[in-house]
Amino acid sequence: MPILPPGINETDFSAALGQFAETVGTNWVFTSDEDVALYRDAYSPFWGSDEEKLASAAVAPESVEEVQQIVRIANRYRIPLYPISTGKNYGYGGSAPVHSGSVVVDLKRMNRVLEIDERNATCLVEPGVSYFDLYNAIQEKGAKLWIDCPDPGWGSPIGNALDHGLGYTIGHFRDHFGSHCGMEVVLPNSEVLRTGPGGIPGSKTWQQYQYAFGPQLDGIFTQSNFGIVTKMGFWLAPEPEAFREDTVAVYNHDDLIPLVDVTSYLTNSSISNGLPGLGSPLLRADSDPEHIALLQTSDRPALERYGREKNIPYWTCNIKTYGPKEVINAQWAHAREKFASSIPGATFTEGEKLEFPLTYEQGEEYQQGRIAGGRVDFGIPNLSIFQIISRTPWNPDPKFGHYYFSPIIPKTGEAIFEASKVFTEAYDQLGLSRPPQGITSLPALYYQRSAMLLMALQVTRNVEVDRKNRTAFKELIKIAAEHGWGEYRTPPAFQDDVMNAYSFGNNALRRFNETIKDAIDPNGIISPGKSGIWPKNMRGA
């Protein structure tokens, strides 16, 4: 028998489970140890320790009405619920709840693509629809539309967007919450709310206009515990005609500053609409002993000299552009001119040039040799990204997954240098291992106006090592906050800490969230603890 929700007696719990079974059918209520164990987070930083966050049971509804009924029953018995869509949140919590003893509401069976509107490039989906499913539905329909997917394709537009997830294609489509349009939510009192124009009965524009009359509420249902989302609309991109990828290379350390500035200018003026990718060939240890030795020293001029002699750039930036062929060629010509006039000595390499639709083979060829990015650059879902942690020639002894420390920093070269210095020192202080040239981990530029550092910690499934890493992670959160940087998302293990770092105005943000929580969910049944938002009865004094 799995654990009970804290404070709930066995009689009430089994009464609730019985009523869940009447609602969804006995097959779709999971209570045995073996079945409930499938809701553990496979990448849990707590794996095997007595602090691991575990479900007490799971229930898998098939319709909005069943979700409403589950919420009514949970209110009756004060059972904490934890909704998941596809539950593939590896690195940020998997399918496990934040509060041990919660019943996971597994929405995987609600897997219908309800609408694909090719003329207006929108769709409406249920929570169990994965990126693979949505992609397949679009292909079957023959619609000339692109989805924007994160690296792993088995997650869902809804689950990913609700956790502020990100992808790889064109401009604002990469921001998955930002490109959603319209939500349907089962509220903690079991009522159904539709946001945006969905508030009009028989609305004709639910997926076409992101606001409505009055406050725009959608944001409060993300990274929160204010309701169970049962439908969401998304904007899709019309399939572009062509794509090109070009690389700018610069040879001085400080060239990163104009490199980032010009990239920002190009992004912000939509001259280049793809995801820019920063790299540093010179900071990557290679086989030349002289290079390796130089990386161990802090003699920057010597390293720069070595790079120039061997033609190894200090920094590179991939510039990706999507659109009509002549247009993107002209855009690149302009971009190149901007880089050349701002950074003396910059060199340029032309890369891939493709026209859509791709054949299967073209997609495979593009993927070859790429790990992060690849087919996702064209909205083709896949799972190749797992090679960053699986057994590979460069990682012959893999661990059991990873989780990310992921602060948002300003999108400037200066901020990248500062963050690199701060976190390199922090890693050393905290005894975390890092490559000799520092931990950065150049930031990802998914968002158009900011940069995101993604620093992975391994799941070792060694209780002691994982505990030490958790302690170090909490320190990293504090150090980041001292420098004015906050995380965009974090695993349940650290959600209280991250929320506490957003402490402006005597924790006004957390307290306001608590005020909403108490008002709309007085029994505290939806995802207690998510993002550090606890219901009144579970808050410490």
Place this chain on the structure above:
Amino acid sequence: MVHRIAGILVSLSLFVMGQALAQDVERGREVFQYWCAPCHDDGAARPGTVALQILYNGEKPALLEERTDLLPEYTKTIVRTGISIMPFYRKTEISDADLDALAAYLAP
């Protein structure tokens, strides 16, 4: 007469069984395509295939579909407990019936 009818019944039931099995294996193939192929087929950068290539170094095929030693119980255990960075699957993703079909598809 009785014998003949029994004979017909036996061959009929064998025929029906054969059909069911073929359907199971076809379902198993679909489950594999959907849930496993993105990591275990022979395309570019497939984490499962690359990992098994390194692990076995040619002693066993890197492709699960070419293996002749995957006993159903083993496949089922791996799918429900995971291995290395490969996570386990919930029953809302792969039901017990689908798992049987998948294990039969990969079985020798």
